[in-house]
Amino acid sequence: MMINIAEAAQFLLKNDKFLLLCHISPDGDTVGSATALARALKAKGKQVMIKCGDKLTKDYDFLFSGLDMPEFEPEHIVAVDVADNKLLGTEFNALYGDKVELCIDHHTSNVLYAENVCLEPDSASAAEIVYYVILEMGVEITPIIATCLFTGVSTDTGCFRFVNTTVRTFEIAAKLAEKGADTFKVVQTFFETKTKSYAALERMALADMRFYFSERCAVICITRDMYEKTGSDETETARIANLTRQVEGVLVGVLMKEQKDGSFKISLRTNGDVDASEICGRLGGGGHAGAAACTINAPKQKAMNMVLKEIEAEIDSVRID
Amino acid sequence: MMINIAEAAQFLLKNDKFLLLCHISPDGDTVGSATALARALKAKGKQVMIKCGDKLTKDYDFLFSGLDMPEFEPEHIVAVDVADNKLLGTEFNALYGDKVELCIDHHTSNVLYAENVCLEPDSASAAEIVYYVILEMGVEITPIIATCLFTGVSTDTGCFRFVNTTVRTFEIAAKLAEKGADTFKVVQTFFETKTKSYAALERMALADMRFYFSERCAVICITRDMYEKTGSDETETARIANLTRQVEGVLVGVLMKEQKDGSFKISLRTNGDVDASEICGRLGGGGHAGAAACTINAPKQKAMNMVLKEIEAEIDSVRID
Numbered sequence: 001m002m003i004n005i006a007e008a009a010q011f012l013l014k015n016d017k018f019l020l021l022c023h024i025s026p027d028g029d030t031v032g033s034a035t036a037l038a039r040a041l042k043a044k045g046k047q048v049m050i051k052c053g054d055k056l057t058k059d060y061d062f063l064f065s066g067l068d069m070p071e072f073e074p075e076h077i078v079a080v081d082v083a084d085n086k087l088l089g090t091e092f093n094a095l096y097g098d099k100v101e102l103c104i105d106h107h108t109s110n111v112l113y114a115e116n117v118c119l120e121p122d123s124a125s126a127a128e129i130v131y132y133v134i135l136e137m138g139v140e141i142t143p144i145i146a147t148c149l150f151t152g153v154s155t156d157t158g159c160f161r162f163v164n165t166t167v168r169t170f171e172i173a174a175k176l177a178e179k180g181a182d183t184f185k186v187v188q189t190f191f192e193t194k195t196k197s198y199a200a201l202e203r204m205a206l207a208d209m210r211f212y213f214s215e216r217c218a219v220i221c222i223t224r225d226m227y228e229k230t231g232s233d234e235t236e237t238a239r240i241a242n243l244t245r246q247v248e249g250v251l252v253g254v255l256m257k258e259q260k261d262g263s264f265k266i267s268l269r270t271n272g273d274v275d276a277s278e279i280c281g282r283l284g285g286g287g288h289a290g291a292a293a294c295t296i297n298a299p300k301q302k303a304m305n306m307v308l309k310e311i312e313a314e315i316d317s318v319r320i321d
Numbered sequence: 322m323m324i325n326i327a328e329a330a331q332f333l334l335k336n337d338k339f340l341l342l343c344h345i346s347p348d349g350d351t352v353g354s355a356t357a358l359a360r361a362l363k364a365k366g367k368q369v370m371i372k373c374g375d376k377l378t379k380d381y382d383f384l385f386s387g388l389d390m391p392e393f394e395p396e397h398i399v400a401v402d403v404a405d406n407k408l409l410g411t412e413f414n415a416l417y418g419d420k421v422e423l424c425i426d427h428h429t430s431n432v433l434y435a436e437n438v439c440l441e442p443d444s445a446s447a448a449e450i451v452y453y454v455i456l457e458m459g460v461e462i463t464p465i466i467a468t469c470l471f472t473g474v475s476t477d478t479g480c481f482r483f484v485n486t487t488v489r490t491f492e493i494a495a496k497l498a499e500k501g502a503d504t505f506k507v508v509q510t511f512f513e514t515k516t517k518s519y520a521a522l523e524r525m526a527l528a529d530m531r532f533y534f535s536e537r538c539a540v541i542c543i544t545r546d547m548y549e550k551t552g553s554d555e556t557e558t559a560r561i562a563n564l565t566r567q568v569e570g571v572l573v574g575v576l577m578k579e580q581k582d583g584s585f586k587i588s589l590r591t592n593g594d595v596d597a598s599e600i601c602g603r604l605g606g607g608g609h610a611g612a613a614a615c616t617i618n619a620p621k622q623k624a625m626n627m628v629l630k631e632i633e634a635e636i637d638s639v640r641i642d
Contacts, residue, residue: 160481161508170495177488187482192567196536199568206524246513247520
């Protein structure tokens with residue numbers, strides 16, 4: 001059942017012993033939303049725990065600062081920013097996948113696995129929705145709650161750079177800053193710091209970036225030995241995919257990542273003029289016009305040729321300015 | 322004389338035939354503020370021109386869209402975001418440096434060269450002040466005025482990432498978005514696009530980045546032949562200086578830029594724990610704790626050794642976590 005913010009707040013106020021679940025490959029929105037909501041529930045005297053199917057990196061530690069959450073037997077399961085119960089991870093999906101009573105989310109792709117879904121697809125982040133839920137619960141936005149929410153609001157908009165950023169995003173950011181959010185700490189942590197291993201991987205990736213089709217296509221290929229040489233791993237590749245598309249004139253950015261089994265995971269980024277989902281669809285994958293992915297089980301050069309062939313077919317339909 | 326926003330608005334309303342001056346090495350704040358103010362003055366039926374001592378890159382073209390400014394003999398000179406009349410550039414300083422009647426600025430370092438100074442040092446950008454001046458003038462914030470102001474507001478805060486970002490910055494951003502600012506166009510232009518020549522220079526710079534003193538110091542050196550190989554030039558190096566300091570654990574980031582005469586311009590970036598101005602001061606330069614500069618007239622390796630020696634003396638006083 002679809003419910004609104006007031007109904008979500010009522011559900012939270014009238015119950016107790018909550019388990020809040022984050023999605024795997026956790027990001028600032030799922031963790032920021034969960035930690036903010038947990039703090040609001042504790043302020044109302046509730047017992048609450050947070051679980052995530054993947055380990056959180058130490059970047060997120062400050063969002064849990066002072067948040068004491070002893071174990072207990074949960075009675076109500078709430079998922080935040082989780083569009084599909086598969087994204088709870090194998091273990092938590094098996095345990096709780098069909099028992100989620102409330103899902104607070106902003107993904108249009110939400111598969112409606114939860115009993116009650118508070119979904120706002122126009123919201124740039126789940127944290128924007130959680131902000132209104134907390135207000136509706138009558139909980140004071142403390143500085144640390146504001147910091148947790150600001151983490152979701154800023155990370156899911158690429159620090160106010162993505163096209164999903166709205167007037168409301170800025171208004172909420174202003175309110176959270178006013179309530180004492182440590183906005184500087186958040187942006188330094190999630191946008192302005194590169195781990196040494198990531199910085200090394202980025203250098204290697206950029207040095208190896210290749211251009212095709214009159215420089216309208218840029219390709220970065222990350223091989224297993226690059227992880228070994230830099231101490232990095234696949235969890236640090238999210239930012240790499242955007243580096244290709246940022247170059248002026250590039251219509252299609254390609255990130256190829258060698259998997260443990262030798263296959264290549266291909267991530268495409270476009271400005272929307274070239275349909276990434278069309279290209280990946282023909283290679284057995286899918287996605288959106290601006291971002292899509294597929295996996296090719298072939299050696300590096302063969303995999304690259306397969307991708308480039310499909311890109312060439314699409315890219316030539318785009319007018320050159 | 323220091324004047325407030327209402328007095329600045331009164332000065333603008335009661336006069337006509339304005340020349341608005343930007344600072345050299347123009348940025349989004351000086352150009353965004355000037356174009357917004359010019360549009361507001363034209364809305365009040367005034368004649369207005371904008372001049373800058375340096376040529377503007379094509380990035381700024383959209384801020385001038387539909388802004389018709391035929392030449393005339395100016396009667397009142399206004400400087401926006403110009404802290405020192407030297408920053409008008411040699412030609413305009415000679416012509417107008419001692420004739421500026423109004424300066425709207427946010428730099429604490431303003432040398433008070435203008436007859437009237439509307440200075441708000443707590444303002445993250447001159448555009449924040451111009452926003453209030455335009456409101457005070459009773460001019461409607463049109464979508465294009467909002468876009469011009471948003472350019473100043475976002476670029477001078479590194480897109481809401483610098484420590485100068487305040488509650489008011491977000492509030493004004495929200496208001497400008499509400500008034501129809503094309504925030505996406507602005508951030509794409511100034512933050513998410515790398516020219517091909519810049520991208521090539523960045524790749525080369527990162528590939529060549531060196532670490533010293535247990536990786537607490539990172540050095541990038543840009544030589545003249547790198548400009549030649551990439552088609553880039555010194556105007557594109559502003560973003561390079563930050564690449565060193567972003568690496569986790571780096572306390573001092575150094576950018577060395579070879580000048581036409583063979584000397585090296587040295588730009589230091591620190592997180593403030595190491596005093597950059599102290600280091601540059603000992604090499605004949607100066608600046609702030611977090612950002613300072615000097616020039617060393619010596620070959621590359623000798624210049625680098627001189628800088629590293631001074632950094633070593635400072636860096637060892639900082640506790641290692």
